[in-house]
Amino acid sequence: MPILMLIEYFRATMQQWSFQKRNVAAEAKRTLTPWAETIIQANKNACNNWMVYPISNSRFVVKSFTHKSVVVDFQQRTCTCSRWQIDGLPCGHVIKVLTMSRYKDCSEFDFKAYFIETLRKNYEESVNPLPSPLESKIPGDLMIVKPPMMEMRQPGRPRNIDRILSQGERPIWQECSTCGKFRQTRSDCTSRGSRSGISQATVHIQR
Template structure:
C-alpha cells in the first residue's frame, strides 16, 4: 500500500528535477542576489559574494572553486548567479541525472521485495 502511494505521488510531480532538488536550487538562487560577476574567458567567470569572497566558475570543466557543485551535484549559488545573468531559467542541465524526476520514477518502476531475515 505504501509503495502505491509513493508511485501515485511521483506521477503527480511535473518538474524536471525532484521537488527536493528544486528547493535547494531556489535556496541557492535566493542567496546570490547581491553577488558580482566578472568574466575571465568564454568559459570561466569570477564571482564575488557580498562578503567579497571570490570563487571561479569554469563551465567547460563544470567546476566551481567552492566545490559545492561537484560535491552536491546541483548548481551552487555561484553557478546560478552566472546562469541567471545570462538569462537561463532552467538549471536542470547543470544537475546530476540522479536529481531528475524521471530518474526517480525509473528507480521505483518495478516493485522491490524485502529480503528475508537471515535468521529464518
C-alpha cells in the same frame, strides 16, 4: 518467529515507501525532484547581491560581500567552492552566472540522479508481500544451527588480578588451608592430588 515479524515489518515499510514515492514521481510536472527544486530555490535566494566578472566564455569570477571570490568553470563543470561537484546541483555561484547569462532553466547542469525521470525508474517496480511461513517449502538437508555453548557468569564484578600495582601497593599471597604453603589455594593444592603440575597462585591486592 520474532525474526520473521521483523522482516515482515521492514517489507511492509518498503512497500508503503515505494508506493508513496511512485505516486510523487507520477504526479510531478517539473524536470527535477521536489527536493532538488527546494535546494536550487534556496541557492537562488542567496545569490541576489553577488557580482559576476567574466574571464572567458566559459569561466567567470563570482564575488559576494561575505565570502571570498570563486571561479566557475562551465567547461570543466567545476566551482572552486566545491558545492557543485559534491552535491551535483548548481550552487549559488553557478546560478548567479546563469542568471546573468539569461538562463531560465539550469536543469542541464544537474546530475541525472535529481531528474524526475530517474525517480520514476527507481520506483517503477512494486514490493510484493511474502508468502505465509506455513506455505514455505523447507529443504530437508538444512543444517540445524544451535546456540553457542556459554559458561555461566558468576554474580558480581569479576576480580582484576592482572592489573599493575599502584605506588605503595604490595601483593599479599594467600595461604593454603590444607598444606600451609603460600601462593596457592585449597582448590589447586598439590598435596591433595586434585591437580598435577605447577599450581597457580591467586594474588589479592591490598590497598
